[in-house]
Amino acid sequence: MTITLVFLGAIMVTVISWLLKQTLNTEPWVSDPAADAVSGTSLDTSNKTMGLTTFLAVATSIFALFISAYTLRMQEPDWRPLAEPALLWFNTAILVLASIAYHWTRNAAVSGNTARLKPGLLISGVLTIMFLGGQLIAWQQLIAGGFYVWTNPANAFFYLLTAVHGVHLLGGLWVWARCTTKVWTGAEADSVRLSIELCTVYWHFLLLVWIVMFGVLLST
Amino acid sequence: MAYVSIADRDHEIEHHDPQTFITKYVWSQDHKVIAIQYGVTAIFVGIVALVLSVLMRLQLGFPDSFALINPENYYQFITMHGMIMVIYLLTALFLGGFGNYLIPLMCGSRDMVFPFMNMLSFWVYLLSVIVLLASFFVPGGATGAGWTLYPPQAISQGTPGIDWGILTMLGSLALFIVAFTMGGLNYVVTVLQARCRGMTLMRMPLSIWGIFIATILGLLAFPALLVSAVMMLFDKLVGTSFFMPAMVSAGEQMGTGGGSPVLFQHLFWFFGHPEVYIVALPAFGIVSDLLATHARKNIFGYRMMVWALLAIGGLSFIVWAHHMYVSGMNPYFGFFFATTTLIIAVPTALKVYNWVLTLWQGNIHLRVPMLFAIGFVFTFTHGGLTGLFLGNVTIDLPLSDTYFVVAHFHMVMGVSPILVVFGAIYHWYPKITGRMFNETLGRWHFWLTFLGTYSIYLPMHYLGFLGVPRRYFAMGNTDFMPESAQTLNAAISVTVIFVALVQLIFLYNMIVSLRNGKKADPNPWGGASLEWQTPDTPPKHGNWGHELPVVHRWAYDYSVPGQEQDFTPQTVSADEVPVGRDHGMEH
Ligand code: HEM
Ligand SMILES: [Cu+2]
Numbered sequence: 001m002t003i004t005l006v007f008l009g010a011i012m013v014t015v016i017s018w019l020l021k022q023t024l025n026t027e028p029w030v031s032d033p034a035a036d037a038v039s040g041t042s043l044d045t046s047n048k049t050m051g052l053t054t055f056l057a058v059a060t061s062i063f064a065l066f067i068s069a070y071t072l073r074m075q076e077p078d079w080r081p082l083a084e085p086a087l088l089w090f091n092t093a094i095l096v097l098a099s100i101a102y103h104w105t106r107n108a109a110v111s112g113n114t115a116r117l118k119p120g121l122l123i124s125g126v127l128t129i130m131f132l133g134g135q136l137i138a139w140q141q142l143i144a145g146g147f148y149v150w151t152n153p154a155n156a157f158f159y160l161l162t163a164v165h166g167v168h169l170l171g172g173l174w175v176w177a178r179c180t181t182k183v184w185t186g187a188e189a190d191s192v193r194l195s196i197e198l199c200t201v202y203w204h205f206l207l208l209v210w211i212v213m214f215g216v217l218l219s220t
Numbered sequence: 221m222a223y224v225s226i227a228d229r230d231h232e233i234e235h236h237d238p239q240t241f242i243t244k245y246v247w248s249q250d251h252k253v254i255a256i257q258y259g260v261t262a263i264f265v266g267i268v269a270l271v272l273s274v275l276m277r278l279q280l281g282f283p284d285s286f287a288l289i290n291p292e293n294y295y296q297f298i299t300m301h302g303m304i305m306v307i308y309l310l311t312a313l314f315l316g317g318f319g320n321y322l323i324p325l326m327c328g329s330r331d332m333v334f335p336f337m338n339m340l341s342f343w344v345y346l347l348s349v350i351v352l353l354a355s356f357f358v359p360g361g362a363t364g365a366g367w368t369l370y371p372p373q374a375i376s377q378g379t380p381g382i383d384w385g386i387l388t389m390l391g392s393l394a395l396f397i398v399a400f401t402m403g404g405l406n407y408v409v410t411v412l413q414a415r416c417r418g419m420t421l422m423r424m425p426l427s428i429w430g431i432f433i434a435t436i437l438g439l440l441a442f443p444a445l446l447v448s449a450v451m452m453l454f455d456k457l458v459g460t461s462f463f464m465p466a467m468v469s470a471g472e473q474m475g476t477g478g479g480s481p482v483l484f485q486h487l488f489w490f491f492g493h494p495e496v497y498i499v500a501l502p503a504f505g506i507v508s509d510l511l512a513t514h515a516r517k518n519i520f521g522y523r524m525m526v527w528a529l530l531a532i533g534g535l536s537f538i539v540w541a542h543h544m545y546v547s548g549m550n551p552y553f554g555f556f557f558a559t560t561t562l563i564i565a566v567p568t569a570l571k572v573y574n575w576v577l578t579l580w581q582g583n584i585h586l587r588v589p590m591l592f593a594i595g596f597v598f599t600f601t602h603g604g605l606t607g608l609f610l611g612n613v614t615i616d617l618p619l620s621d622t623y624f625v626v627a628h629f630h631m632v633m634g635v636s637p638i639l640v641v642f643g644a645i646y647h648w649y650p651k652i653t654g655r656m657f658n659e660t661l662g663r664w665h666f667w668l669t670f671l672g673t674y675s676i677y678l679p680m681h682y683l684g685f686l687g688v689p690r691r692y693f694a695m696g697n698t699d700f701m702p703e704s705a706q707t708l709n710a711a712i713s714v715t716v717i718f719v720a721l722v723q724l725i726f727l728y729n730m731i732v733s734l735r736n737g738k739k740a741d742p743n744p745w746g747g748a749s750l751e752w753q754t755p756d757t758p759p760k761h762g763n764w765g766h767e768l769p770v771v772h773r774w775a776y777d778y779s780v781p782g783q784e785q786d787f788t789p790q791t792v793s794a795d796e797v798p799v800g801r802d803h804g805m806e807h
Contacts, residue, residue, distance in 0.1 A: 001486055001490065004444075004490070005537075005538070008440055008537055009537075011440065012440075012533075012534050012537065015436060016530050016533070016534050019421070019530060020527070020530065022420075022421045022422070023421060023422050023523065023526055023527070026420070026422045026523075028420070028422040028423050028522060028523075028773075028774040029518065029522070029773075029774055029776070029777075031772070031773060031794045033794075035418060035420050035423070036417075036418045036770070036771070036772050036793070037417070037418070038417070038418060038420050039417055040327065040328065040329075040413075040414065040415025040416050040417060040418075040419045041412075041413050041414070041415070042412045042413060042415075042421065043412060043413065047333040047334070047409055047413050047414070050408075050409045050412060050413055051333070051334060051405050051409050054404075054405050054408050054409060054439065055401075055405060057439065057440065058401055058439050058440070058443060061439075061440045061441075061443040061444075062443040062446065062447060065443055065444050065447040065487065065490070066447055069447060069451065069462070069483060069487060072480065072483050072486070073462060073479075073480060073483060076478050076479070076480055077478065078461075078477060078478030079478075149454070149458050149459075149460055150458055150459040150460050150461075150475075153460065153461055153462060153478065153479070156454060156458075156460040156461075156462065160450070160451070160454065164450075
């Protein structure tokens, strides 16, 4: 649980200290013309960006809890460490590339370069799908080696963690697919810019999660 | 000021007034309609859970007199009752119901920021309720694992519903969490980003603060329930051993081994304790507003109230293992968690003092919502004090799993939030429906419910001291339980039936007043907060007509000395306040 606590602690401290900063030194019962002029938008971002940020906090909580459960369960005597397939290194590289490709697409969208969106989105999507396919092959290799889900808790966690991560990527791919369709039917960079920017953040986030998870899996 | 003064974001909100009946009331994206959908569904399952509790009390009060209640059913009733009340009634009603209704209206927005996702949130919630209720009809019936769903018993022979019941339960919980997350993103972003001009965070009514912080807690804590549910599903369906220890069942070695049931308890209570505050914080917020409005006084210590909400929210994540003193965890944990548990009582107590000080020398109008609010202060104080007992390891050890715990959590999380729910419904009923309810029936409802529930739960503390265990179908013949314990149980059960029937007064009042109630004044209680200043009652789609309101003050300008009226709406600027007695104020 320490890991979860550290993560959640960090989120909570950010939220609470930000809120405290907003609320200290104000005397709401005193009439204050400066406050009357304040817009009701606390942060200078779009609603969707705020929505995604909040969702990332939720997802962080989910992953942190899974990893906490992992480290706690690991201490029981029946734990037999799993030898992760070498293929995972390759998959990791692919996911890094997918993230880079998305970032490249984002730069195109930000600078209004509509022509570069198609190749950008295509490459990002294909790389992501390749990563997911690679994960499936890793599963097959494990199964072929006799490492089933139920044979050992270490295996079970491996399947579970990779699956949860994969499901998050699939969710991302759904947004990717909608955006790609739009671009293919002639949308300009401006109209898909926010969507691509947010997807990029999401991809980077899932890359980070994967690297942490892979690190935990490898080191135990 | 960290606020960003950028142009109004009106243009982000589209104005497509829904035309047909279907888009207006069924697939509605209007936060007010969604709020009512959430509310009605939640109250409906709440009634199911109430009936279940009556069935349990029939067995406890009059053992073995009812053929339809056997030990299996009894466990199923307990489980479904607890889960429905905590999650599908209270969480859904406070956040999906009141959150949806109040956030845009009290913050001065036209709607939630993501209306489509908001609509989806309700429909997924409804689906989760349907899956949950389907539990009763699947082969083997609902799960009987207790609302805490502890493994190994939740999925081992001997517990009812280990085949389908537990699956529908876990599936329904997962759906609920998805629904809550979609709603929760809306509530958080709307509060942060879509308030009207002049509505600084510190001018928000405490109802919004309570709902806002509870939503943040929910977004961070529900994942723990999701994680434990998913892992339990694996244990059940795939045969993993996340939680399942090596077991011999009916003389047979089971395939599982090495799993850690305590791990589940950690995950569950990591969700479970914040969950009690997910329910409590909105109640705290709402009750503050009811007290201030009906005492015609500003809330005492507004800033302290906000900070206390923040402190309770933060601390609620580091007290979870006070539910596990008897679980066999490392004994040193007990010391840590007892300390944090007692610390959380400090901000909680501050809130209680501030409520009482708000009433002090107020111009108290004992209208129906106020009665419920004051009732809450009593029951919550009572339940909070017994929490202090249980927070100490040495006191908890003998009291754990007795009726003392049942009494504690029903006072604090059963009766108290429900009183606030009633108070809040009566308070905002005129705004929501445009009609007044029947005041006399409301009073009867309050007094019978308040005194009734008190006489149900107060005696349970004594049963707990005697050592009467919770979650037992029958007490059997034991020396430590005197004859009178059974008499008391019978008396409690009779009261339960009575109190359950009293709720029919409430339902009758709410439904009949919809048609026959007298037309409500737009601001019958003289409320200063924004929702009372809408151009229409009930508010129309888009809430504010052509122009968004502009806020000039906090929500608690009641009985300000030197002003003619005993309240000043948030929309009135400093120059507009009528002084002396020359003219009345219109809005
Ligand atoms: C002063 C604050 C409080 C303290 C010190 C406190 C302490 C405790 C402790 C130590 C237990 C475990 C008892 C046992 O199982 O042996 C407990 C149970 C419980 N408390 Fe509280 N509590 C407090 C406030 C609350 C509030 C505000 C709520 C809800 C709104 C709440 C809801 C519950 C519930 C639902 C349980 C029982 C859970 C179960 O076993 O099924 N408590 N409390
Ligand atoms: Cu607790």
